[in-house]
Each structure stands twice: as C-alpha cells, then as structure tokens.
Amino acid sequence: MAILRGDDPEAIRRAAEVIRRGGVVAFPTETVYGLGADAFNARAVALIFELKGRPRFDPLIVHVADPEDVKRLWQEVDSRARKLMERFWPGPLTLVLPKRAEVPDIVTAGLGTVAVRMPAHPVALALIREAETPVAAPSANPFGRLSPTTAEHVLQGLGERVEVILDGGRCPVGVESTVLALDGEPRLLRPGGVPVEQIEEVIGPVKKDLRPTRPEAPGGLPRHYSPRTPLRLLQRGEEIPRGLKVGLLAFKTPREGFVRVEVLSPSGDLREAAARLFEALHRLDSAGLDLILAESVPEEGLGLAIMDRLRRASQAVDKSQRRER
Ligand code: TXA
Ligand code: MG
Numbered sequence: 284m285a286i287l288r289g290d291d292p293e294a295i296r297r298a299a300e301v302i303r304r305g306g307v308v309a310f311p312t313e314t315v316y317g318l319g320a321d322a323f324n325a326r327a328v329a330l331i332f333e334l335k336g337r338p339r340f341d342p343l344i345v346h347v348a349d350p351e352d353v354k355r356l357w358q359e360v361d362s363r364a365r366k367l368m369e370r371f372w373p374g375p376l377t378l379v380l381p382k383r384a385e386v387p388d389i390v391t392a393g394l395g396t397v398a399v400r401m402p403a404h405p406v407a408l409a410l411i412r413e414a415e416t417p418v419a420a421p422s423a424n425p426f427g428r429l430s431p432t433t434a435e436h437v438l439q440g441l442g443e444r445v446e447v448i449l450d451g452g453r454c455p456v457g458v459e460s461t462v463l464a465l466d467g468e469p470r471l472l473r474p475g476g477v478p479v480e481q482i483e484e485v486i487g488p489v490k491k492d493l494r495p496t497r498p499e500a501p502g503g504l505p506r507h508y509s510p511r512t513p514l515r516l517l518q519r520g521e522e523i524p525r526g527l528k529v530g531l532l533a534f535k536t537p538r539e540g541f542v543r544v545e546v547l548s549p550s551g552d553l554r555e556a557a558a559r560l561f562e563a564l565h566r567l568d569s570a571g572l573d574l575i576l577a578e579s580v581p582e583e584g585l586g587l588a589i590m591d592r593l594r595r596a597s598q599a600v601d602k603s604q605r606r607e608r
Contacts, residue, residue, distance in 0.1 A: 308410070315457070322387075322416065379472065
C-alpha cells in the first residue's frame with residue numbers, strides 16, 4: 284500500500300497504471316474520496332465491491348474527465364442533461380440515464396441506467412485522463428460507514444486493502460454528489476453537493492421523494508453514513524443523558540455539558556457546515572463516546588444533504604443488520 288501525493292505527475296502515472304491493469308485506487312474528489320477502477324473492466328469493478336464489503340445490488344457512479352465521454356456510457360444525452368452538464372460540470376452532480384450495452388452490469392447492479400458525473404478536482408481529472416477510461420467509483424469507505432474526506436480517513440477505513448491512495452488533502456465540498464434520475468420525470472435520488480433549488484432553476488420541478496428504502500438508490504438505505512458510536516438528533520430542550528459520555532455535533536454554537544463538542548460553522552454557513560460534516564463525525568467517533576447528539580440544521584441549500592446524512596446515521600438498527608454492513 285502506498286499513499287502518494289496527488290499533485291505529483293509521477294504519482295498520477297503510477298495510479299493510472301494500476302487502473303489500466305485492473306486494480307483499484309483511492310483518489311480525492313471535491314465531494315469525498317472515491318475508490319476507483321476501470322468502468323469497462325467487470326473484474327476490476329468486482330474488486331471494489333469486495334474491498335468495501337458493498338452489496339452487489341448497490342450501483343456505482345462512473346466518473347469522466349470530459350463531458351464528451353458520456354457518449355461511451357449513455358444511449359442518449361437529452362436536452363435536460365445537456366443543460367445541467369453545462370451548468371454544473373465539472374461538479375457534484377450525478378445524472379442517471381439509460382446505459383449503453385457496453386457498460387458492464389456489475390457497475391449498474393443490473394439496472395438499465397448508469398450514473399455519471401465529472402468531478403471538479405484536479406487530481407481526479409488528471410487520474411481519469413491518464414487512465415484513458417471512465418472510472419467507476421463509490422466513496423472510499425467500508426459500506427455503510429462514514430464517508431472519507433481525507434486520505435487519513437481512507438487509510439483508517441480500508442487500510443492495507445487499497446494498493447494506492449492519492450492524497451489530495453481535504454475534500455472542499457465534503458458531502459457526496461447530488462444524484463438525479465433523468466430516465467423519466469426528474470427525480471432526486473440523493474441530496475448532495477449541488478442544492479436541488481439550483482437544479483430546479485435550470486430544468487424546472489424535480490420530484491423529491493426521499494423515503495428511506497427505495498431500492499433503486501441504495502445510498503438511500505435507511506442506515507448509512509454511520510459512525511460506530513450511536514448517534515441521534517438532538518431534540519429541542521432535551522437534557523443531556525446522565526451517566527453517559529455524550530458528544531455534541533453543533534451547528535453554530537458550542538454548548539456546555541458535553542464531553543466533546545464539534546462546531547460545524549460558527550457563522551452558520553451551510554456550505555462550510557457540509558465541508559466539515561464527515562470530518563467532525565470522524566473525530567467524534569474516535570473520541571470514545573457512548574452517544575453523539577447532533578443538532579439539526581435548516582433544510583435548504585446544502586442543509587438538505589446534511590440532514591439526509593444525519594437522519595440516515597441516526598437510524599436505529601439491530602445487531603445483525605449492523606454486522607451485515
Ligand atoms: O460524490 C460522490 O458521488 C462520490 C464521489 C466518489 O464521486 N461517490 C459516491 O458514490 O458517493 P456511492 O457509491 O457512495 O454512492 C452512489 C449513489 C448510491 O446512492 C447509488 O445507489 C446511486 O448513487 N446510484 C448509482 N447508480 C445508480 C443508478 N443507475 N440508478 C440509481 N441510483 C444509482
Ligand atoms: Mg458511499
């Protein structure tokens with residue numbers, strides 16, 4: 284296993300070589316770190332599922348370095364997709380459209396659609412260009428756990444199992460991409476780095492039915508993005524439970540009485556809060572706490588993605604289910 288500097292062209296060449304010969308590489312994007320393989324190599328993609336312990340029914344996002352490359356993946360680029368790509372790519376917006384037959388079934392979990400995005404991160408773009416193939420990549424964490432926003436998180440989560448980790452520092456957006464289905468009426472499958480309000484400015488109304496167990500977007504599984512430490516949302520006026528070591532994930536202002544407090548954004552800026560979310564949760568999770576209480580944030584802009592992750596992290600689950608993930 285090697286951690287290489289993402290800004291070193293020689294490191295990019297080495298990592299791209301790993302991808303070309305069917306291996307797996309962890310790399311930074313503007314949202315979270317990804318665990319990537321050649322999207323057209325089914326065996327390489329199978330390795331991603333193995334390393335993450337991810338169920339095969341959960342499809343992957345394919346990353347491109349040039350909007351033109353979608354032609355190798357989608358049957359057709361409709362006018363809505365075209366407009367959204369012009370406005371938001373490169374960036375944290377993933378679009379789901381009918382796939383070409385050449386895209387291996389393992390990438391899409393057998394679905395007739397494939398999710399694609401062009402990341403806005405120089406290291407990710409350099410890697411995909413140098414590998415000369417679209418790169419299928421989920422977030423670089425064990426399935427169901429907190430997403431990684433630093434190379435250190437990747438190392439802690441997947442450790443020696445990854446051949447190469449490209450280190451690009453902190454991910455500036457900090458929450459995963461927005462996933463939007465365009466194989467019919469536009470449907471929000473996962474809130475993320477591009478606020479849905481901005482998408483609606485470009486293509487009009489988007490369906491936002493985010494019920495937790497839609498099988499078509501297992502990122503929508505009820506419990507996901509979870510710390511090991513139990514987490515729940517702090518209720519208004521709630522007393523801190525006695526006799527437990529309790530940590531607080533605060534939005535703007537720290538509070539007394541907690542063993543450990545992480546503040547997301549002292550100025551109340553939702554973008555800053557999103558950028559710090561997973562890092563703050565990773566720190567709370569390694570602080571030896573019995574419980575993490577999380578304050579709610581306003582559900583607008585990036586707040587929708589933050590609350591989605593916090594709700595999923597807080598879903599109670601029995602032990603057998605927890606072991607599965
Ligand atoms: O920001 C991101 O999107 C990061 C970085 C690495 O790009 N990737 C990421 O991948 O979050 P992952 O695998 O953790 O989440 C992918 C989400 C899942 O919720 C999955 O179910 C959904 O995208 N998805 C992928 N392909 C799909 C498809 N064909 N139809 C519906 N949902 C799909
Ligand atoms: Mg993930």
